[in-house]
Amino acid sequence: MKLIHEINLPDARDMAVSPSGNTVAVCQPGSSRLSIIDAFTGTVLKVISFSQQPVSVTYSKDGMLAYVILSGHSIVEFFASDWRETKRIPYTFLESKIVTGIDNRRAYCVSNRGVHDIDVVNSTVKSHNIQSPQRSLALSPDNRLLYIVFSGGVIVFDVEKWEKAFEIRVESAERISLDPKGKRAYVGLRGFADVKVIDLSSGELVGSILSYGHVADITLDMEGLYFFILTINRANMAVYRIGDEVEKIEDVTIGSAPDCIVVAPDNRSVYVSNRSVVKKFEML
Structure with missing residues (x-):
């Protein structure tokens, strides 16, 4: 991994890279700001200030729109x-990761309060109660299932039927990432030096x-x-190669309080925030 840029952004937390790979949006909840970074030069193109804390950001799949969750207040569309802000959808319970x-x-x-379906066209929110959800969720590649982390594992939620399909038990689950084919889930554990690998066809570890x-x-x-x-x-940041065997290939020093990691659409650039800077790396 080669360090390309290091951008000073106090309290840099959740991030999203545009589908084009041209920009990176970074939430800074401590200062109630969102910073937009030029992915190629590392310069800050724009800073947007809010009266509430931005806690999550994402782009639409076509890259035309972006969505920011303001903690306990609303979803903002740009x-x-x-x-340029286009609308706000008021909803006081939102406070965590957003996916499109x-x-x-x-x-x-x-x-x-559970899981929320945000209709950004009609500005409505539909909710379903789930016990003890964490801040992490992932959408399956076919857009049919949400994988929602809660304290006892992963809830598999059918978004078409808007109901829980089944549950996979993983104690102390906190983070989740799906492989691009939707065959396996990787679940990071809270307070442990361990990531569990789940076969999604069987639900088995x-x-x-x-x-x-x-x-x-x-x-x-990607x-x-x-x-x-x-x-x-x-x-x-530990880097592993996934194959018949899982092989650790590199350790990269990030600095204190690492928080968020995102791989860009070019599948070479990797962005990491650590609550004081955003670092861009390239895979060699």
């Missing part, structure tokens, strides 16, 4: 071309990846060939 569907009209997130540090965030590359783990106490 034109991603110039970051392929039809560019729906987004999903979780809160302490099929392996573990030792992280050698408490897990802060996890992700896979092809499911490489796996990345941010660890809190080691303050590093």
